[in-house]
Amino acid sequence: MKVGFITSEYPHPQITHAAGIGTSIKNLAVALVNKGVGVTVFVYQQNxxxxxxxxxxxxxxxxKESFKYxxxxxxxKLIQLYVNKVVEDKKIDVLEAPDWTGITAFTTFKVPLVIRFHGSDAYxxxxxxxxxxxxxxVFEKKALIKAAAYIAPTTFAGKETQKIFSLNKKKIKTIHYGLQLKDFENETPLIYNRNTILYIGTIIRxxxxFELAEIFNKVIESNQEAQLILIGNDAPDIKTGxxxxxxxxxxxxxxxxxxxxxxxxxxxxxxVKNHIxxxxVCVFPSFAETLGMVAIESMALQKPVVNTNIGWAQELIDDGENGFLVHPSNIDLxxxxxxxxxxxxxxxxxxxxTARKKVETTFNIEILADQNIAYYKSILK
Incomplete structure (x- = not known):
């Protein structure tokens, strides 16, 4: 089998951008290669x-190209022509693309297209x-309705996206993102910087x-030794401009x-792994995710995580057992x-x-790669 991924990001020094989507694609791509699947990644909007x-x-x-109109x-259409030529040359069986911005709207490919719900703008x-x-x-809807099938990283993301775009429920399969566990080993889980709280993610509403700032204010009132480290790109604020x-x-x-x-x-x-x-404690008080790769990475490295309790997070953590789930607006709790x-x-x-065990049983990329392969094959029947 040969699979192609269309994406705007992928972790590599020559590629301009990489975040959660790129990381999840790379984890899967490498796992597929290790199982004998040929993988080609098409990264658009590059230099x-x-x-x-x-x-x-x-x-x-x-x-990246600009046109007069x-x-x-x-x-x-440029992406379509390029991808189709490689599809023919390499005999790629199936393509996958993200839902974000509907990049595959107004395109037609020569093999079935699967869209993975990394998180649409509408979502x-x-x-x-x-x-x-x-x-x-319109772009996202047009892209989605043309796809042969869909993969959702969580059941929550699948249901919400299905409702937004009125998609066929039977075409949606939940397959979690996964980690190559050997790359996330913590040999000294009892050695860490005491009282250090870590947030990793874009600095965005x-x-x-904003809630994290208020949360830390509460923490510092009770623990003067606490410190907060934030890692991630600073983004413009949509609400205030x-x-x-x-x-x-x-x-x-x-x-x-x-x-x-x-x-x-x-x-x-x-x-990033060393910071984790x-x-x-690692904290992710998010209002909007499809899954949250960095939370899984933190759990794999045996860190206690205090996560949001919204929809998707309930598929990551069993509250009180392998982490904590709290709504971001509940500052005191x-x-x-x-x-x-x-x-x-x-x-x-x-x-x-217990967090590590949860990742081993639920987010092992070796197991999830097999699930992806089986699903791709079912589409080609």
């Missing part, structure tokens, strides 16, 4: 046209209770960063809390769980161990 190879995956960079349409707008641009909805969300968040910290906050900005992916290992963990090293160790 050049070139082909590179990484861990057995052939990566085609498609240069209707760039949104003609660039999609995030619904969760954030904000209005979506009509054009974005939907991730609950401010160019920096972090500057808005910074204004919410109390004077005492502000002294104990360290915003590191974007950190190379290769360094060094953390006492969220802070209480963090403090409880920081005050009880035995509880941290226990939750860390």
């Amino acid at each position: 050049e046209n070139t082909i590179i190879s990484d861990e057995g995956v052939e990566i085609h960079l498609i240069k 209707f760039t949104w349409y003609f660039y999609r 995030f707008c619904k969760l954030e209770k904000r209005k979506q641009k009509f054009k974005n909805f 939907k991730k609950g960063v 401010a160019s920096s969300t972090y500057k808005l968040v910074e204004n919410l910290f109390s004077n005492e809390a502000k002294k104990k906050v360290n915003y590191l900005g974007k950190v190379p992916y290769s360094e 290992k060094n953390a006492h 969220y802070a209480k769980h963090i403090l409880t963990l920081m005050n009880d090293e035995n509880l941290c160790a226990k939750i860390g161990k």
Whole structure:
């Protein structure tokens, strides 16, 4: 079998951007290669046209292009022509693309197309209770209705997307994102920087960063030794139009809390694991995700996680057993769980161990790769 992935991001030094979508695609792509599947990745909106190879995956960079009129349409047609030529040359059996912005709208491919629900603009707008641009909805809808089948990383994301776009339920299969577990081993789970709280993710309203500031203010009132480390790109704020969300968040910290906050900005992916290992507690108070790869990575590294309790998160964590689930707006309870963990090293160790077991049973990419292969094959019958 040969599979092609169309994406705007993928973790590689020559590629301009990589985040959760790119990481999840790479995890799957490498696992598929290891199982004898040929994998080609098409990364659009890049600085050049070139082909590179990484861990057995052939990566085609498609240069960003502008046209005098209707760039949104003609660039999609450019992608279509490029991908179809490679599909023919390499005899690719099935293609996969994300739902975000409907990149496959107005395109026709020579093999079946699967769309994975990494999170459409419409999905995030619904969760954030904000209005979506009509054009974005049209593009995403047009892309989705042309697909042969769909994969959802959580049942929650599948149901919500199905309702938004009135899709055929029978075409949706839930297959979680996964991790290559050997790459996420923590040999010294009892060694970490005490009282360190770690947040990893874009600094953006939907991730609950405003609530996190208030939560940390509560934590610092009870534990003067606590410190908060934030890692991730700073984004503009949609609600206020401010160019920096972090500057808005910074204004919410109390004077005492502000002294104990360290915003590191974007950190190379290769360094993120060490930051997780060094953390006492990892926190993800998000309002909008489809799954949340970094929460799974933290659990795999035996870290106690205090996560949001919204929909998708309930498929990651069993509350009180392998982590905690709290609504981001419940500031007092969220802070209480963090403090409880920081005050009880035995509880941290226990939750860390059970978190690792949860990842081993539910998010093992070797098992999930087999599920993806079986689903691809079912589409080709």
